[in-house]
Amino acid sequence: MATDSTGTEQRQPVMADVAKLAGVSHQTVSRVLNGAPHVKPDTRDRVLAAIRELDYRPNSAARALVTRRSQALGVVSFDSTLYGPASMLDGIERAARSAGYFVTVTSLRSLDGRSVQEAVDRLRDQGVEGVVVIAPQTSSVSAVARLSSSVPLVAVGSGDQARVPMVSVGNRYGAGEATGHLIDLGHRTVHHLAGPVNWRESQDREEGWRLTLQAAGCPVPEVERGDWSARSGYQAGLRIARLHEVTAVFCANDHMALGLLRALHEAGRAVPDEISVIGFDDIPEAAYFTPPLTTVRQDFGELGRRALELLVAELEGGARSAPTQLEISPELVLRRSAGPAVRR
Amino acid sequence: MATDSTGTEQRQPVMADVAKLAGVSHQTVSRVLNGAPHVKPDTRDRVLAAIRELDYRPNSAARALVTRRSQALGVVSFDSTLYGPASMLDGIERAARSAGYFVTVTSLRSLDGRSVQEAVDRLRDQGVEGVVVIAPQTSSVSAVARLSSSVPLVAVGSGDQARVPMVSVGNRYGAGEATGHLIDLGHRTVHHLAGPVNWRESQDREEGWRLTLQAAGCPVPEVERGDWSARSGYQAGLRIARLHEVTAVFCANDHMALGLLRALHEAGRAVPDEISVIGFDDIPEAAYFTPPLTTVRQDFGELGRRALELLVAELEGGARSAPTQLEISPELVLRRSAGPAVRR
DNA sequence: ATGCCGTTTGTTAGCGCTAACAATCTCTGT
DNA sequence: ACAGAGATTGTTAGCGCTAACAAACGGCAT
Numbered sequence: 225m226a227t228d229s230t231g232t233e234q235r236q237p238v239m240a241d242v243a244k245l246a247g248v249s250h251q252t253v254s255r256v257l258n259g260a261p262h263v264k265p266d267t268r269d270r271v272l273a274a275i276r277e278l279d280y281r282p283n284s285a286a287r288a289l290v291t292r293r294s295q296a297l298g299v300v301s302f303d304s305t306l307y308g309p310a311s312m313l314d315g316i317e318r319a320a321r322s323a324g325y326f327v328t329v330t331s332l333r334s335l336d337g338r339s340v341q342e343a344v345d346r347l348r349d350q351g352v353e354g355v356v357v358i359a360p361q362t363s364s365v366s367a368v369a370r371l372s373s374s375v376p377l378v379a380v381g382s383g384d385q386a387r388v389p390m391v392s393v394g395n396r397y398g399a400g401e402a403t404g405h406l407i408d409l410g411h412r413t414v415h416h417l418a419g420p421v422n423w424r425e426s427q428d429r430e431e432g433w434r435l436t437l438q439a440a441g442c443p444v445p446e447v448e449r450g451d452w453s454a455r456s457g458y459q460a461g462l463r464i465a466r467l468h469e470v471t472a473v474f475c476a477n478d479h480m481a482l483g484l485l486r487a488l489h490e491a492g493r494a495v496p497d498e499i500s501v502i503g504f505d506d507i508p509e510a511a512y513f514t515p516p517l518t519t520v521r522q523d524f525g526e527l528g529r530r531a532l533e534l535l536v537a538e539l540e541g542g543a544r545s546a547p548t549q550l551e552i553s554p555e556l557v558l559r560r561s562a563g564p565a566v567r568r
Numbered sequence: 569m570a571t572d573s574t575g576t577e578q579r580q581p582v583m584a585d586v587a588k589l590a591g592v593s594h595q596t597v598s599r600v601l602n603g604a605p606h607v608k609p610d611t612r613d614r615v616l617a618a619i620r621e622l623d624y625r626p627n628s629a630a631r632a633l634v635t636r637r638s639q640a641l642g643v644v645s646f647d648s649t650l651y652g653p654a655s656m657l658d659g660i661e662r663a664a665r666s667a668g669y670f671v672t673v674t675s676l677r678s679l680d681g682r683s684v685q686e687a688v689d690r691l692r693d694q695g696v697e698g699v700v701v702i703a704p705q706t707s708s709v710s711a712v713a714r715l716s717s718s719v720p721l722v723a724v725g726s727g728d729q730a731r732v733p734m735v736s737v738g739n740r741y742g743a744g745e746a747t748g749h750l751i752d753l754g755h756r757t758v759h760h761l762a763g764p765v766n767w768r769e770s771q772d773r774e775e776g777w778r779l780t781l782q783a784a785g786c787p788v789p790e791v792e793r794g795d796w797s798a799r800s801g802y803q804a805g806l807r808i809a810r811l812h813e814v815t816a817v818f819c820a821n822d823h824m825a826l827g828l829l830r831a832l833h834e835a836g837r838a839v840p841d842e843i844s845v846i847g848f849d850d851i852p853e854a855a856y857f858t859p860p861l862t863t864v865r866q867d868f869g870e871l872g873r874r875a876l877e878l879l880v881a882e883l884e885g886g887a888r889s890a891p892t893q894l895e896i897s898p899e900l901v902l903r904r905s906a907g908p909a910v911r912r
Numbered sequence: 913a914t915g916c917c918g919t920t921t922g923t924t925a926g927c928g929c930t931a932a933c934a935a936t937c938t939c940t941g942t
Numbered sequence: 943a944c945a946g947a948g949a950t951t952g953t954t955a956g957c958g959c960t961a962a963c964a965a966a967c968g969g970c971a972t
Contacts, residue, residue: 238957251960262919282958285638286629289627310654321674329673330661330670348625350639453852486857512802512826594929599951633927913972920967933952937949
């Protein structure tokens, strides 16, 4: 109000104001701003000085309108409260920034096809140039595949069936490493605490576990199933503790492994002496579980980064090549929760 | 290419196209789109039909240019990989969406004044209408206070000295509850594993602990200090395990408590029989620690939501009232890691 | 000197939308 | 039947910027 009531109407300076102050045309100001060639150093300096003096800021909407480029990318995420999605988002944002883009996020509670489609549409309406979909559930994977998308789109998650570029973790491989390690340790077989049925990641890890067991000629026990949460791991652990033949459990993620560890502890089953446990993800806390958790490390940040690079390549490379599928290898991290099968 | 080479140039439909198809002026299309009054139902229907037929999408840049509103808000976050910031971000995003805004994030590695200032500038240049700063460190708190901000700004974090609207958690209160509970349990005094010195949250929790101790006439032992990570909690735990007079520890967050628990376990110090432990945050895993962690719950999502509401109020309420300071009360959650001081 | 070419600057048209106002149409009361 | 008040629609003028072209200004070879 103070400013409004004065005679000196305080509107934001525009390019023309800068031009007038510098004694040039607005186009020359634009040239300086965009680093166009053929501007005399002297002129450039005067323009720059005028910009500083007025504290001029280019209007991004006006620029976007005429260039048809918003410098904004969208991210559709699923529950960015979880460590995985949060880390990916972080990686995406960092990569985007260094590539000169802004990131607009929208995070979903449910990952059905309609929600994903809606979120992408919303972002597109807002003018993003491309979208990264963090799409871990099978429903969303197919949703992404079906997207009648008019924006370039990259998915990050697990899977290889979608017809969009995608970067994912070698879940089968990682699960195989974990399972194989347990077998090498002398366990007759390995039980599995799987994630929700409708998640690709869950399916792939289960498959990697099963295949490895079969390849080693081990019996394939029935799968226990959780929902990724420590709570569900605890409940599964209560059931597992009652099964006396169990000597090794591969958990589909670290949080469930934590719950499992807790249940086993309460049931008086020693880890790793009686039962070995391996997780998946390597969350920062895993090394401080009781006992420290042997797990499969995946680099979420890298995942996000690569997804973004793919998107930018598509955006700027022009030629939309065939959908690229990128896979990042996870790595087994040995700690104390898995040991030799002593007393069988 | 396929589309380019054909005679039917496939450019995105604009408002004029819709207008022509519906047999009205572009302004009427605009009216329908913006729900303006005085449009005949029949006309509206024709326009809507034309929009559907052409799959027309309004151009947000053009609208932003003329209305001077981008419908976008910015969030400056610190390491959105951590549970707290990630949850706040999530809360902010959800609240923003339901208020009709988009959220552009940028996350910082370091939280010094310059970085914060830069991030806010970047967002402002991109055209956001307001900014939420997740500002937990004292350096950033003062940075925010100093911001020569031309955008409405709300901080979320801890503190009350900044001259910007801010929503925070009652850290002193929560720490007092935790400490008081331990004293009530019969402990002669309570040790404290604090967070980094330069974080407001850390300072406030320490202060709450100290004040409560003093009020109860308990001796105030020297503070152990970590960096929020489980690793640092573990290291502090190693030191604490050697101190035989310790019977109760209040940790400034759950992750450090986890590390502490692990160290105590390794040192053969039973929790809670020998030593009681209380954390802060109530991360979803806390209930599955060994033993389940008694802790102070704070609702990060709510924090984010409230911050956003404050920002929107400022944006739409017009009258920029005096900086509001909002505090949300945390709540002590009783679990098994804290018990009576039996053997003193 | 003359013309040609590359450099440097300015001018003109929009980009696609909304705000403001003008024009028309449709009722009502008298 | 006719003025006046609303309801409904159209017309015009930008928002602040960049692209495309035009103009002016050198320098150089001829």
